[in-house]
Amino acid sequence: MESGAPAIIDVHGLTKRYGGRTVVDHLDMRVERGRIHGFLGPNGSGKTTTIRMLCGLLTPDEGSGSCLGFDIVRQARRIKREVGYMTQKFGLYEDLTIEENLFFIARVYAVPNAATRVQATLERLGLASRKTQLAGALSGGWKQRLALAACLLHDPQLLLLDEPTAGVDPKARREFWDQLHALAEGGLTVLVSTHYMDEAERCHRLAYIAYGRLLAQGTAAQLIAAAGLTTWSITGPRVGAMAIALRDQPQLHVASFGNALHVSARSETELEAALAPWSGSDMARARIDTSLEDVFIALMQGATDNYAA
Ligand SMILES: Nc1ncnc2c1ncn2[C@@H]1O[C@H](COP(=O)(O)OP(=O)(O)OP(=O)(O)O)[C@@H](O)[C@H]1O
Numbered sequence: 001m002e003s004g005a006p007a008i009i010d011v012h013g014l015t016k017r018y019g020g021r022t023v024v025d026h027l028d029m030r031v032e033r034g035r036i037h038g039f040l041g042p043n044g045s046g047k048t049t050t051i052r053m054l055c056g057l058l059t060p061d062e063g064s065g066s067c068l069g070f071d072i073v074r075q076a077r078r079i080k081r082e083v084g085y086m087t088q089k090f091g092l093y094e095d096l097t098i099e100e101n102l103f104f105i106a107r108v109y110a111v112p113n114a115a116t117r118v119q120a121t122l123e124r125l126g127l128a129s130r131k132t133q134l135a136g137a138l139s140g141g142w143k144q145r146l147a148l149a150a151c152l153l154h155d156p157q158l159l160l161l162d163e164p165t166a167g168v169d170p171k172a173r174r175e176f177w178d179q180l181h182a183l184a185e186g187g188l189t190v191l192v193s194t195h196y197m198d199e200a201e202r203c204h205r206l207a208y209i210a211y212g213r214l215l216a217q218g219t220a221a222q223l224i225a226a227a228g229l230t231t232w233s234i235t236g237p238r239v240g241a242m243a244i245a246l247r248d249q250p251q252l253h254v255a256s257f258g259n260a261l262h263v264s265a266r267s268e269t270e271l272e273a274a275l276a277p278w279s280g281s282d283m284a285r286a287r288i289d290t291s292l293e294d295v296f297i298a299l300m301q302g303a304t305d306n307y308a309a
């Protein structure tokens with residue numbers, strides 16, 4: 001199951017409540033050294049809250065475990081100092097250069113040997129040749145890289161990145177992820193939340209959360225296999241009407257991908273029966289490999305049912 005590599009994050013039963021609502025509900029998570037662990041789930045599912053509990057900024061109401069070998073409750077201050085945390089709305093000083101931003105952060109966090117660390121970080125992230133550029137003049141991708149540099153200044157062993165590429169264009173996101181992989185190959189561990197499927201596919205392991213509950217954890221292949229879905233892709237002039245009609249059937253998972261409709265179900269026979277009325281010369285269909293996104297759509301639909309019950 002696990003490779004036996006040391007766990008950088010190892011928590012059990014992590015729970016957080018606000019008022020009467022349980023927003024993180026007995027969550028278990030284990031992340032091994034050098035891995036990129038993706039954290040996915042719909043808006044408001046508890047990703048940021050979990051990340052903040054892991055980095056010592058928020059005390060869990062229940063649960064225990066360790067992060068970087070420190071106890072998440074008793075040694076929260078120590079964890080806060082040791083991790084690199086990129087918040088969901090990370091801010092930089094737009095009227096300072098790349099280098100000045102890093103020096104400023106080094107001073108605020110009292111990073112020892114600031115000049116050496118700033119230089120090393122600029123080089124590590126390929127920012128050295130741009131160090132005199134104003135942060136405000138950088139494209140979205142380079143801004144994110146600078147934000148990443150700021151988190152790496154104190155040379156943490158663990159990065160907690162909360163939607164680091166939200167709103168960044170596909171090329172810049174790809175480059176950001178190339179950088180994450182290079183860092184992970186050097187032994188850095190990364191927990192990263194994202195809503196992008198292409199990014200999810202680049203993670204070594206994934207955790208999917210909805211309504212505070214962890215619904216699946218494992219490699220992309222394991223998640224797809226565990227879902228046990230059969231998926232058909234359908235195209236034709238009636239897919240819009242078909243989507244509306246099929247969405248009411250709880251055993252089916254329906255989503256549009258480009259101009260095709262993906263319909264998944266655990267039972268092949270039920271799926272066949274549901275699709276039968278929609279066959280015709282104007283409609284084309286093909287059985288396809290179930291994608292990670294099909295699995296997440298199914299997981300989310302199941303979670304909604306549980307929540308309503
Ligand atoms: N300080 C707070 N007080 C009350 N409720 C909160 C607080 N912080 C978060 N919540 C609620 O907890 C739930 C989980 O929020 P959280 O920010 O962890 O979700 P998320 O998965 O990070 O969402 P997103 O993808 O939108 O960033 C939400 O319903 C949110 O409104």
Ligand SMILES: [Mg+2]
Binds near residue numbers: 047048049088
């Ligand atoms: Mg969030």
